Structure formats: structure tokens, C-alpha cells
Amino acid sequence: MIVKALTKVAIFFLYLFSLLPFWVLYAFSDAVFIILFYVTKYRRKVVQENLRNAFPEKSAAERAKIERQFFGFLADLMVEAIKLISISEHQLKKHFTLNNPELLDTFFSRQKSVLGALGHYGNWEMAAQILGFSTQKKKLFIYKPLKNEVLDQFIRKIRSRFGAMPVAMKSTLRTLVSLKNEPKLTVFVSDQTPVREETQYFTSFLNQPTAVFLGIEKMAQMTNDPVIFCDIRVVKRGYYCCTFVSLISEPKRTAEHEITDAHVQYLEKVIREEPAYWLWSHRRWKFKPENS
Template sequence: MIKKGLSRLGTFFLYLLSLLPFWFLYLIADLLFVILYYITGYRRKVVQENLRNSFPEKTAEERKLIERKYFKYMADLMMETIKSVSMSEKQVRKRMIPTNPELVDHYFKNGKSILAAAGHYCNWEMACLSFGFLTDKKRLIVYKPQSNEVFTDFFNRIRSRFGATMISMKQTLRKMIEYKNELTFTVLASDQTPVKHEINYFTTFLNQPTAVFLGIEKLTKVVDCVVIFYRIDLVKRGYYTYTFVPLVEEPKLTKPYEITEVHVKYLESLIREKPEYWLWSHRRWKVKPEDIQK
């Protein structure tokens, strides 16, 4: 009860903080960067290890530059995520702009539902808001519930306030089958880490054996929808574009694991292009193939 009360107090504080203008939140972000990077060293060892293993071909100086850029962007992302709590539709439309929405119309006109793979790259939270008014068809965002139910419910309400429907990861297949006769646009994170007992497949991602979910591949074959990648690019501070990149249009004609490899490799190419915008402070490689074989 005390924990829930504190969590609700925390969400109220986030709401109040979100009412501050962007320029003021970016001043806080500049200070937060100094605190995270220079004073507390928040997860710097995790970031350094991940970068070292992912880019062994780069020099120590190159990896350090990526590390610093990452923490700089992470501070911005934290403040932008807080701002998303109260952003208006007008603000979202101004700051998160689609480059090729006609692709969505093309697939829908041809009677094809869409499943989009996305990564924890650039501002995925603002993209969730923009996704809400992308189309008038059913929009589904798949989420992985967190341990804190209050914060999970709070952010799900924020993400869905422009029309998207939030679906727990474990309910995804049932919901997509339920909506099989409707045109839907579903978004899933392609770089989540499966829990140990749910790992069925490893691929090579950023130079390392990496456990990946097979959900995108399984879902698209069941409902026969196209697979695209939901690419987000930073234009300038606080302003983004997003692009839909076609990956697989005939999922039932693919070989086992082919769809998984395609979306994982695309995310890797995006990260290699501009690595500072991916979530390097996450312990993505904590489970190794030898841990499963034991």
C-alpha cells in the first residue's frame, strides 16, 4: 500500500514536471547529463562493456565518444519522455513527422494488416503518441509489463491517449487472432530480452550471440500480415521523423527464422549508422547460449 502510494505520488510529480516548457526541460537535461556522466557514473561500466563487445573494431577513443553522446542523448530522452505525459496532439505532430504514411494506406488498400518491428532507438515514447493518430484503423502497441503496476498503468494511459490500444505481450497472439478479420497496425519492440526460460533462439547481433523473441515471426505467419520496420531519426533536438521500411510482404513464403533475422539485422544496421541513439545502458546480453545448454 505504501509502495503504491509513493508510486502514485511519483506519477503526479511527473505530470507536474511535464507541464514545464521544452526549453526549461532541456536545461534540466543538460544538468542531468553532468550528473549521470561525470558525477554518479550511472551504468557507465555497463555501457562501456556493451560498446566494447559490440564495436571491437573501433578505437577506445571512438567508443568513448559514442558513450558520451549516448549519455547526452539519454538525458534529453528522459526529459522528452516526461514531457510526453502532457504533450498535445499539435505538439506531437510538430515534433514527430512521418516521411511515408502513404505506405500504410497502400497496404490497407490491398487488404493487408501491418506488423511493425521497432527498437529502443531515438524517442520511441513520442513515436507511440504519434502512432495513435496515424490511421483510423485499429492501432495496437504491444508492451512488456513492468514490476511496478502503477507506473505501467500510468505510461500505458499516456501512450494510448491518442487512440492506440495497449496489449500485454502475453495477450498479443489472442488479440491479433481476435482482430484477424479487421485491418490492424501492430507495433512490437524487436530488441526486448526474453526471460531465460522463454529463450528459443539466438542470433548474432552487434557481434555477440543474442537471445531474441520469435514473436514477430510467429504472429505475422498466423495472421499473414506484412512486416515493416518503424524507423525513427533525430532531425534536431526534440524533433524527429519516422519512416516505415518494408521488410517482408509474404511471411508464409519465408523460411524458419528468416523474418527474425531480417528485422534484427535491420535494427543492427540502424544502430551502426548512429549508435548513440540506442539503449546501451540496458543489460541486453546477460544470458549466454551456454547458460541455456546447462
């Protein structure tokens, strides 16, 4: 009860904070960066190890530059996530642009649903909201629920403000089956680490064997729905765009793990082009092939 009460109080103050204009929030972000990078040194060792393993060809100075840029961006993500509590439709569309939503219509016109892969790159939380404007069809956003029920319900409410429907991972199959006759867009955050019991496949990602989430591939081969990648880019501070990229049009014709490798390789391409905007503080490589 105490935890729930404190969570509700925290949510109230976060809402008040979200009402501040972007320029004020970014002033706070600058302060948060100093705290993260210099004072608490939040997960800096994790970030440094991840960057060393991912980019052995880069110099120490180059990796240090990426590290610093990442923490600056992480601070921005924190204040932007709070802003999403109260952001208006006008502000959202100003800060996040969908470049080619018509690609979805080409599939929907054939009575096809679409499966989308999304990485922890750029502002994926803002992407979850802007996807509400991507099509008039249903938009599902698959996510891993939080243990704190009050906070989880709050996050679901934020993500669904503009029409997207958050669906817990464990409910994915049941939800898709119930909507099997409706063309829809279903988006998965594809670079999540699977739980140890579900670690079935390792592929090469950022220069190292990586346990990958097979949910998209399983759903695609079951439904034969085309697979796209949601290519998010940072335009400038606080501004993003997303381009839908067609990866697999006929999943049932693919070899085992071909779909998974396709979206993993595309995400790696995006990261290598602008590495500072991926979630390097995540312990992505905690599982090793020899221990699985």
C-alpha cells in the first residue's frame, strides 16, 4: 500500500513537471547529464565495456566521445519521457515525423497485417505514441510489463494516449488471434534480452554473439504477415523521424532465423551509422552461448 501511495504521489509531481516547456526541460537535462556522467557515474563501466566490445576498431578517444554523447542523450530521453505524459498532438507531430506511413497502406490494401521491429534507439517511447497516427487501422505495441502495477498502468496510459494499444508480451498471441481478421500494425521492441529460459538463438550483433528475441519471427511465420523495421533517426535535439523499411514480405518462404537476422542486422546498421543514440547502459550481453 505504501509503495502504491508513493508511486501515485510521484506520478502527480511528474505530471506537473511535464507541463514545463521543452526549453526548460532541456535545462534540467543538462543538469541530469552532469549528475549521471560525473557525480553518480551511472553504469559508466557497463557502457564502456559495451562500447569496447562493439567497436574494437575504434580508438579509446572515439569510444569516449560516443560515451559522453550517449549520456547527454540519455538525460534528454529522461526528460522527454516525462514530457510525453502531457504532450499535445501538435507538439508530438512537431517533434516526431513519420516519413512514409503510406507503406503500411500498401500492405493493408492487400488485407495484410504488418509486424514492425523497433530497437531501443532514438526515442522509442515517443515512437510508441506517434505510431498512433501511422494508420487508421489498429496499432498494437508489445511491451514487457513492470512489476509495480500502478507504474505499469501509468506507462500503459501514456503509450495509448494517441491510439496505440499496449499489449503485454504474454498476451501477444491471444490478442493477435482475437484480431486475426482485422488488418493491424503490431510493433515489437526487438532488441530486448530474452529471459534465460527462452534463450534459444544467438546471432552476431555488434561484434559479439547475442541472445535474441524470437517473438517477431514466430508471429510472422504463423501469420505470414510482412515484417518491417521502424528506422528512427535523431534529426536534432528533441526532434526525430521514422522511416518504415520493408524487410520480409513473405515470412513463410524464409529459412529459420532469417527474419530475426534481418531485423537484427538492420538495427546494427543504424547503430553503426550514429552509435550515440542506442541504449548502451543496458546489460545486453549478460547471457553467453556457453552458459545457455
